[in-house]
Amino acid sequence: MAELWRSRASYILLGLFASSLVSAEHSFENTAIVRSVELGGALTHVTTTYAVKALEHDSSIYTIALSENEQKNTHWIQAKMKGQTVPLHLEHFGLNPNTGAYLYAVEFPTALKANASANLVVETVQTHASYPWPEVASQKDIQYLKYEADLFVLSPYPTSVQRTKVKSPSPQIGSYTTPKDMEAFTTDVPVTKSGSTVTYGPYSNIPASTNREFVEEKQKHIAVQYNYPNPVLEVTKLERSAEISHWGANLNIQDNIWLHNAGPALKGHFSRLEFQSQNYYNRLSPTTLVSLALHLPPGIRDVYFYDLNGNVSTSRLRTTPSVPKGSNSNQYTLFEMRPRFPVMGQWNYSFTLGWDSPLADYAGWDKESGSYIVGVPVQTLVPGAVVDEAEIKIVLPEGATDIQFSPPFPAVVNSVSTHITYLDTTGRPAITLKYQQLTDRHTGMIYVSYKVPLSAHLTKPFAVATALMGVFVLAFAWRRVDTRIQK
Amino acid sequence: MADYESIATLHKHIPSFSPYIPVGLLPYLAFVLLTAVFGLAFYFSTLPKTTVPLREVAIASTASLLGGFGVVALFCSAGVYV
Numbered sequence: 404m405a406e407l408w409r410s411r412a413s414y415i416l417l418g419l420f421a422s423s424l425v426s427a428e429h430s431f432e433n434t435a436i437v438r439s440v441e442l443g444g445a446l447t448h449v450t451t452t453y454a455v456k457a458l459e460h461d462s463s464i465y466t467i468a469l470s471e472n473e474q475k476n477t478h479w480i481q482a483k484m485k486g487q488t489v490p491l492h493l494e495h496f497g498l499n500p501n502t503g504a505y506l507y508a509v510e511f512p513t514a515l516k517a518n519a520s521a522n523l524v525v526e527t528v529q530t531h532a533s534y535p536w537p538e539v540a541s542q543k544d545i546q547y548l549k550y551e552a553d554l555f556v557l558s559p560y561p562t563s564v565q566r567t568k569v570k571s572p573s574p575q576i577g578s579y580t581t582p583k584d585m586e587a588f589t590t591d592v593p594v595t596k597s598g599s600t601v602t603y604g605p606y607s608n609i610p611a612s613t614n615r616e617f618v619e620e621k622q623k624h625i626a627v628q629y630n631y632p633n634p635v636l637e638v639t640k641l642e643r644s645a646e647i648s649h650w651g652a653n654l655n656i657q658d659n660i661w662l663h664n665a666g667p668a669l670k671g672h673f674s675r676l677e678f679q680s681q682n683y684y685n686r687l688s689p690t691t692l693v694s695l696a697l698h699l700p701p702g703i704r705d706v707y708f709y710d711l712n713g714n715v716s717t718s719r720l721r722t723t724p725s726v727p728k729g730s731n732s733n734q735y736t737l738f739e740m741r742p743r744f745p746v747m748g749q750w751n752y753s754f755t756l757g758w759d760s761p762l763a764d765y766a767g768w769d770k771e772s773g774s775y776i777v778g779v780p781v782q783t784l785v786p787g788a789v790v791d792e793a794e795i796k797i798v799l800p801e802g803a804t805d806i807q808f809s810p811p812f813p814a815v816v817n818s819v820s821t822h823i824t825y826l827d828t829t830g831r832p833a834i835t836l837k838y839q840q841l842t843d844r845h846t847g848m849i850y851v852s853y854k855v856p857l858s859a860h861l862t863k864p865f866a867v868a869t870a871l872m873g874v875f876v877l878a879f880a881w882r883r884v885d886t887r888i889q890k
Numbered sequence: 891m892a893d894y895e896s897i898a899t900l901h902k903h904i905p906s907f908s909p910y911i912p913v914g915l916l917p918y919l920a921f922v923l924l925t926a927v928f929g930l931a932f933y934f935s936t937l938p939k940t941t942v943p944l945r946e947v948a949i950a951s952t953a954s955l956l957g958g959f960g961v962v963a964l965f966c967s968a969g970v971y972v
Binding site: 646648649650651652653655705727728729730759761762763764765766767768769770775776777778809811824825826848850852860863864865866867868869870871872875876878879882883 | 893894897898900901902903904905906907908909910911913916927931934935939943946950951953954955957958959961962963965966969970971972
């Protein structure tokens with residue numbers, strides 16, 4: 404099965420790159436493409452549904468195209484057949500230099516007969532696709548963000564009908580582009596707005612669009628300026644350190660978070676008076692971040708929250724009992740935090756958040772391989788935020804060997820190093836994984852398997868015992884030395 | 891390396907981690923061991939100085955061994971999970 408897929412994929416690759424027109428087979432036709440863009444702050448969720456009709460018998464490999472701008476911002480992509488939950492494998496073909504379109508190939512689970520149809524749903528998450536517009540705003544102003552995109556969804560196959568629905572979180576839409584010269588594709592109004600949805604389309608009879616001619620002449624750009632009612636959050640850097648202790652049966656997770664409010668910059672100075680009056684009347688502007696509710700894992704204890712100045716006491720914690728390892732429960736510990744100061748537009752706040760949890764909730768012992776397997780969560784989601792840079796360090800017990808790790812999505816860089824902490828002699832192996840542009844769909848556990856023999860466990864008490872023995876030897880020698888000045 | 895799904899299911903089904911010494915016992919163990927170390931160290935200081943220090947070496951080694959485990963237990967009960 405894998406070999407068949409590889410040979411067919413390389414055939415497609417050859418076919419696609421050999422011709423300048425990226426539609427080597429024309430074995431499909433799109434009867435309808437509907438793209439639904441859910442506008443957010445730092446994250447934008449785009450769901451594109453392709454209603455596909457096969458033109459040839461036994462067609463199963465379908466090519467999806469993303470324009471250059473879309474690909475630049477897209478950091479999570481998944482394709483599924485409509486109604487199914489199992490995602491399909493996406494083959495990345497990269498940029499075709501002739502057309503500037505990024506291509507992905509997906510194989511349908513069952514090959515389509517001629518004139519049979521199927522529905523493919525492609526979900527993507529774009530980061531930093533919206534930017535504040537206007538770029539400065541006072542404490543009282545509404546927060547407007549602007550989202551830019553290409554009007555047509557590119558596809559190497561001809562499309563009968565296409566529409567794009569841009570959904571804003573609030574009905575206040577500042578402005579939206581009305582595309583011109585659309586007579587070739589529609590006789591009606593090219594764009595309509597109803598409530599908080601701006602619909603571009605339906606456009607008919609779009610030819611195969613992954614070619615330079617279409618991209619340069621027919622493709623249009625659209626922009627929508629919308630009111631975003633929540634603070635736009637970015638985590639510029641996340642440093643997570645997970646330390647495993649076998650003697651204490653404990654997993655300590657510590658996050659160093661650099662939070663940035665990516666909304667419009669504050670115009671003028673921060674007015675405490677204005678802030679207090681807004682607070683009193685409960686009319687806080689969304690450009691101000693006052694509090695954040697984080698969902699931490701269940702069953703944690705000893706939570707600490709501090710920044711450079713010291714402990715931050717303005718927080719509330721509601722714990723829940725432990726859940727068994729690997730269970731898909733939706734229990735969480737609610738951590739309502741208030742930064743030390745209200746974070747206005749383009750301001751930063753950095754803090755450290757950490758907790759201890761029982762190791763039995765995360766690790767297990769595999770008797771067959773004689774190794775321990777631990778699952779460390781990749782990140783704690785900050786609602787609606789994108790993590791620009793993340794570094795996750797997993798510190799294993801001293802003397803761990805045969806270390807193997809599998810992350811839920813590949814890291815940019817992996818490395819193994821030695822971490823030295825209390826009561827260590829040889830140091831502990833630490834695995835560091837670096838990521839970029841993590842979204843709210845990048846959740847999951849990093850699984851690490853390692854072996855620690857009993858002798859490695861005992862190095863710690865023996866190291867302390869040796870130190871104490873040293874003290875006793877010193878005492879032994881001291882008793883036998885005569886330190887009197889005069890006899 | 892086996893693929894992600896298989897290691898995830900394996901992780902879910904294997905028995906949970908359990909330490910050699912139950913964590914609830916650690917504070918009591920720390921107290922008992924360290925008081926023993928204190929007592930032994932005091933006794934060590936009262937021992938006569940002999941040419942062949944058999945007794946001193948015996949007391950010192952038991953005290954350091956107990957102290958090794960006692961300090962590790964102490965660290966864990968104090969919240970520094972070593």
